[in-house]
């Protein structure tokens with residue numbers, strides 16, 4: 001059974017549907033990229049998948065015994081976070097909150113695992129630094145380490161590389177790829193179609209036309225080729 | 240001056256005022272960061288108006304124990320405000336404005352119509368600015384304040400990590416299985432209790448200052464949630480204690496003196512923050 005099955009899903013804001021009748025499924029170990037133009041409803045879809053918004057109709061069915069507190073999430077950044085006084089360690093540890101229940105403090109094992117996740121993301125030297133003093137790339141690593149504390153199964157990432165410079169972007173993509181190779185399922189929103197096609201195993205394209213399939217099926221599809229041509233044209237007219 | 244102080248401290252009401260003042264200042268600073276960062280400060284403001292209205296009703300009814308009415312009304316309003324704030328139909332801000340300004344107007348009206356007090360404007364003034372009430376506390380009120388303060392501190396410590404998670408990133412907390420709505424409710428209830436407590440110290444108009452200034456000051460100096468929380472508690476306690484002592488010595492109104500000291504501390508922290516470069520703009 002699939003880790004996540006989406007059946008006839010319609011979602012949107014205040015009875016205004018953004019997308020209707022969406023169907024796709026994600027298996028354990030998949031690397032799904034959600035692509036589409038700005039404003040096409042990618043973030044809203046992810047929030048609906050996470051249960052932050054009610055679907056208007058249709059179903060989101062978790063499989064493989066996936067529980068709510070076994071999901072990791074890296075949100076598109078908000079402004080409030082930017083001037084928040086919080087150290088890297090405090091933020092990473094907060095990833096465990098969903099698993100603590102009513103227990104007031106983090107236990108030794110959780111602290112050790114937070115340390116390990118900071119090491120993997122290469123930010124252990126920054127553990128006591130204030131989040132707002134970090135560069136954009138470092139901040140994304142902190143949020144990724146927090147997401148890793150929340151899950152060993154599936155990560156949902158909303159534009160994890162937006163605002164990062166090309167070198168850091170590549171590092172970030174490699175990190176995510178290595179997590180996927182360790183068996184963590186990835187569901188990632190991206191507006192960078194080239195990288196999506198390079199790294200993903202499956203693609204969900206939303207917008208006026210909707211496509212879901214494996215990467216190869218996507219490359220052969222009309223949707224993809226139309227979009228590539230459109231992007232090329234907008235690039236040539238820009239210059 | 241020392242002599243004058245030792246003389247004053249022989250009076251139980253001065254001791255009471257200091258104990259209660261310090262306890263209330265401690266509680267009110269704890270949730271300052273959360274209120275500032277969650278954009279909840281307007282809820283605090285709204286609730287203080289509601290508390291004023293409730294206080295006015297209690298005065299008109301000639302209740303001996305005002306807290307018994309003011310506390311439940313304020314807690315209930317906190318829950319209500321939070322609910323409407325989450326409702327997208329009525330915008331949170333206008334709901335708060337409606338409830339709070341309404342409560343204030345009705346409260347003042349009731350006081351005007353039914354009050355038997357010979358000094359009405361004095362009563363209103365002291366409810367708004369808490370002028371002398373802190374020095375006239377009875378032993379019972381002191382005990383009630385002490386118990387409530389201790390409860391607030393205990394709950395804050397036990398839920399500290401959850402409050403952090405919900406404040407820092409509510410969407411993440413919810414998405415990963417934290418019952419964020421329940422903790423938001425808890426925060427709102429604690430805020431309501433703090434406001435009712437703080438009303439005794441500084442009056443309803445100055446509560447926001449007591450809650451927010453220490454947090455803003457500490458945020459200039461520290462970069463971790465724990466550091467800011469502890470620092471703002473320390474600042475708040477020191478400011479309240481020195482404010483109370485100054486007001487006794489100089490005969491100034493307690494509430495506004497404490498807030499003035501808080502503002503001074505804020506200025507100092509901005510300066511120190513700039514000099515040490517502890518936080519970047």
Ligand SMILES: Nc1ncnc2c1ncn2[C@@H]1O[C@H](COP(=O)(O)OP(=O)(O)O)[C@@H](O)[C@H]1O
Pocket residue numbers: 013018036037038039040041042043044045
């Ligand atoms: N809180 C909201 N209320 C109403 N409409 C919204 C809200 N947030 C986003 N939208 C609208 O929903 C559409 C999809 O937004 P979003 O999911 O953020 O797109 P994407 O992430 O693909 O850029 C946009 O047209 C946007 O204007």
Ligand SMILES: [Mg+2]
Pocket residue numbers: 042043044076
């Ligand atoms: Mg988006």
